[in-house]
Amino acid sequence: MKAKAFNLRDIFGDWWESATPIQRGITRTVVIATFYALPFLNNPVIDTPETSFKSVLFYPLVLFALMAVGLNVVVGKSGILDLGYVAFFAIGAYTHAVMSARTSLNFWEILPFAMGFAMLAGLILGLPALRLRGDYLAIITLGFGEIIRIIAINTEAIGGAAGITDIPGPTPIFGFEFSVMDPRPYYWLTLTLLILVIWGVLRLSHRKPGRAWEAIREDEDVAEFMGVATLKYKLWAFIIGGAVGGLAGAIYASKIRSIQPELFTLNLSIMILACVVFGGMGNIWGVILGAVLLGYIPEKLRFLSDYRIIFFGLLMVVMMNIRPNGLMPRKKREKFQEKIS
């Protein structure tokens, strides 16, 4: 029998495996309920001193988490470096902004379009992926992100550099009013969608698509020899990542009510990528942890004012050095069995 290291992850993992469905259900409910209750659990320990905590919960925290989970499908699962994720976010935001002004559709009706256009963009971006690999693909994605922004700046029909203002918020749903004033309904909405997306991604991860992505990440050639339609799954990764990005963008636009191209810079792509890697590429919980921390830390540090980003950058270097594979890396729990001969 191999010796087992003491680590929380295994302890929790073992417990989870041995837990009854009821115990699992209770745990799930408690955890999820805690997250929904966060806007009420504001206390000096978790409060952000210079910014509204409720507001921070929505942006960046939960929105970063949503985007990070989407980007993780591309970067973490299938191992494709995407430096232009902000493009999907922008497409989602602009779709909502433009369609709500030009059509009589409301936010909820526009959402599918926002995701759809972002998926289409994912498909287009994914096409060069059919031939390119590694960092060559990375620069294409980077370029894509920049192109979307430059096009937005130079297209007067969508507001040009000044962007679009007077974007309506979501119409009330299930008795929830979405006022600019109160970020909480937006937080709850995004959290709900995040849970749905997590559910979907986990489902995919545990089934054929998840294995296909992993195989592509491990060895694309061999995956193909083993019957994996690598091109199709790479495209799907872009499409799903795009859809989630588009979703996040639409919600963001509906909350901030006015968007400009300058909100969608390379920096945001990099930030989300950092969330993914910092948290632990490929592990959805790690990625969420990464997003929460990287969203939260700069806000918490706001009192440092000028020194905030200095400290933040330092923290990234130090943390990566301490935990090179991220805070909660993807790691299969191996089970050792004695051979019964």
Added chain:
Amino acid sequence: MDFSILVTDFWSLTIDGIVVGAIVALVSLGYTLVYGVLRLINFAHSEIFMIGTMTCYLVIQQFGFTGYEEPLPLWKFASLFLLFGLTAAMVSGVAAVILEIVAYRRLRVLGASRLSSLISAIGASFFLVEVFQKLSGAKNLDFPRMISKEPIFTFSSAYISADKILVIVGAGIVFYILNRIINHTKLGLGIRAVSQDEKTSILMGVNVNRIISYTFLLGGALAGVGSAFYMVFYETTKANVGFLIGISAFTAAVLGGIGNVRGALVGSFALGLFQQYTSAVLGYNWKDVVTFVILVFVLLVKPTGLFGESLQKARV
């Protein structure tokens, strides 16, 4: 769209494109060298360049040469240029080596994913930009004019001035020296060996750490030299000066085939010229769009760039 400008101003655009390309190339080489050895996009390389520009600025300040407008006599300029150029090369080179030790080495030894190093690099980049933001008071720093920009002679539509000659000739000399170093010392072979198989390199007696340090030193020094040319040509810098030129340089490296020194050179000049032409015809803002479209097409035809090793599809 106005193509006539391509005819009327062809040579002026071309000369400027070569100058821009030369500066970009010096930065681009750093990306390619480091990529060659570590397969890592050294995201903080643009900050190494920025440190170079800051060094030039500080050196000049030390000498009290601030703000004058009268060009210096040639010998004085030449010795000053050598002074701040070499200092910048040194400081940038050393900064790059330190960066490698602080931000990448441990990750490499532990065999972490390349993306982890990328994030560490991004952190380092944030850190450096903000520190210099703080030090410079977030201002544009201004470099004195030391060399006349009056045209020495005209060539068709192009005005050739001393600073342009300096950049083109100076960069040419640097490229020649680099070529000697890469092709006629063991460093070049060592760099390639380490990039392909670190473990076996050790078995062949390659001091991997030293090769990597030298690579960073070389890449950093080249960026430092580039920063000196940049300062003479553009006469200004600021904490985030590296961002735009960094992206151009990285794009150029990829266009040429990242990891390949010749590729970075060709890619940079191609990019410099191409962007100059497209921004004249279509407008400055569209140049990046067109650049990326072209890049996509080049890569679709040659998936590893113009000079990239076609090893992406290794045999099974």
Added chain:
Amino acid sequence: MLLNIKDLHVSYGKIKAIKGISLEVPAGEIVTLVGANGAGKTTLLKTISGLLQPASGSIEYEGKPLSDIKPFERVVEGICQAPEGRGIFPGMTVLENLEMGKFSRVAAKSENAQDLDMVYNLFPRLKERAHQAGGTLSGGEQQMLAIGRALMSRPRLLLLDEPSMGLAPKFIAQIFEIIQEIKKQNVTILLVEQNAAKALTIADRAYVLETGYITMQGSGVELLNDPKVRQAYLGHGA
């Protein structure tokens, strides 16, 4: 004694691969190591060449503790390995790969040409393919390249990890002749082989490794005739 290993322990994290090995390699001899998969043979060679750090125990090379010599400097001291998995630089040509063998040596041009000739004589195939990328060679060709490259460094102690793997039968016979030839040039050889019959035949001294321990040792012929060895490693009586 060229190489003297005492009570060596090596592990991968928590997994102990070598659990106390003592072994001697006299200068100018061929010492063969046989053992089943996972016995720790490769681990031992990697520890000697410095890719792995011993957990405890000592290795002495020419009377000096090897731990004083950095891994990459061991080539200069004459230790060279043709590693398991061959370790070909895939993007370098055959010629460049061979030149890598001389990386740590400053040698005259004529000396280089001489060594190159020697390798090309042993493996004419490599000469034909001098400018082909190493990564596109066939398995056996890569094996030849790995051995040839190790010879380029003019080693005093040559570590060979399964040199016959992937080679055609006719060539296997040749490879063992080559190994004996190399020995004649005063090179000491530590040979790891699955092809135990041949490897023991040419061995001056041999060890059997099992799950991290040395279980048997003796001259090559002694082990070759040992019934247990015959049963377990020579495929007789199975």
Added chain:
Amino acid sequence: TGNPAIYFQGALTGPYQETGINEANGVILAIDKYNASKPKVKVEYKSIDTQASGANSPALAQKVVEDECAIGVVGGMYSGETLAAVPIYEGGKVPVVSPSATNPALTNKSAYFHRVVGSDLVQGPALAQIAISLKSKLFIVDDATPYGKGLATIVKKTAGKIVVGTDGVTEGTTNFTSVVSKVKASKATAVFYGGYYPEAAIFIKALRDNPATKNVKFIAGDGVLDGEYIKLAKKNAEGTYLTAPGQPMEKVAPALAAEYKKKFNRVHGLYTLEAYNAAYVLLEGIKAGKTTRDALNTWLGEAVVKVNGTTISFSATGDPDNIVMNQYTIKNGQMVWVKRLS
């Protein structure tokens, strides 16, 4: 709870901190003077540092709204960050008086938004008018920011036929060689630059260094009107045609300018006076007993406040009734007020 507070919104750090700090100090000066006058209710100064980015401002504005003491905001400094924050202030019913956000899109946005300067709809035509009066062939360049591009669009519209070419660069660029080539090819005699001073300084140098464009007239808006522009462009800055909706503080309120210098040990900047005035208007309301957000806002709708030689009152859209536009130039390395345009 505690004393009512006036917030300043703008960049206190980052690339735009110079302008931001000069505005913030203007607000501080106004509040300190008010508090020193022994009023019934003292007012506290607070600030949020947006770094002039719309990505930061909503969450920070939210904090203002949640602060029960906050009864008014002076800000935001630039249009982008203000656009993003105004819906939130509107929701929280916090009256806002901006000293320097000039984007026309802000008008009519909210019943709580006011500004003390005229929008680009005033500045743009004024700039175009300068170009026209110079009988020039005009080449227009912008920097793709909401401010720069917005202003350039208006200039282009009003300048009409005299426009011989346009180009757009990006903020942060240093390479103007291709733009200069285009200017040269268009045979323009004047160039308008919509953007901020750092790039303008590099641009004007590039123009002056090229014999073909050496003598073109250089026209720009308030984004370029900054001491730093002169420092960076040096003698090339001489003769630049500049406009600003702001007043020259040293001319209009020399005493206050001196006081500023003494208090903060630095020279006031563009919009210091406007920030002071904006704060002053809010403080007048508080003095009049309007110590709730709503009361103060209603009061702003009707108020007519005289300060530093101008009279401030707001139209229904929140724009100032009394719009000033001034022309400046650079002479002997100094920023010089030329004339009042409106």
Added chain:
Amino acid sequence: MTKKLLEIQNLVVKFGGVTALNEVNLHVNEGEIAALIGPNGAGKTTVFNIVTGYYKPVSGDVLVDGNSVLGLRPYLIARMGLGRTFQNIRLFGDMTALENVATAADALNKSGLLSALFGLGRSRRDEKRSMETAQSLLEFIGLDHRAHQMAKNLPYGDQRRLEIARALALNPKVLLLDEPAAGFNPQEKVELGDLILKIRDKGYAVLLIEHDMSLVMKISDRISVLDFGQKIAEGTPSEIQKNQRVIDAYLGVAEDAS
């Protein structure tokens, strides 16, 4: 007449100036173990790389069960019935043994990403099938106790066998094995021979590349010999052993196949 499950006709392959295969004809019959031998660099692995669609030949044709697969992408060819192993082990290192095999088993499932996401019955059935196939294959090759270990952490011999199981998960018409015995000691080679026979008895045809003559001679039904890209001989093991050309080019001395 026996069915030819894999047939290679007049195959010509060139790399730059080198002709790797020249007018080669080969076939694998239903239910047989065919072996492909030849000196190093003769072109054996190249045959595998061509039939699985990784490289394109200059001319010639490849038929799987009578259908040409030329120009098809590798994954389609794999699904049509060719499963292979690699000369240098190439497993999905960070996936468990079970997942390695299940990934290949997935290829035969029709259900795609959307049905996996929305949980249609078919996807659930397919998932079950993949897992069961993988599990039973691991049992078949004796690796069930390793099912939940990461592939990269398995001992060498187990890795080689896991590759075989993964290829079998494609339920191939022909199983292509590239030097499966490399690095094995004689004892292990014998066990491997038994395994391959067992695979044949399960109904899979096998095309085996191997340099170990004792193994090849013992288990093959038919042997083809390549030299310098050319087929120089074909026949039963005993015929091949006596063939002078084969002895000269490849065997050296006639081996005894005990």
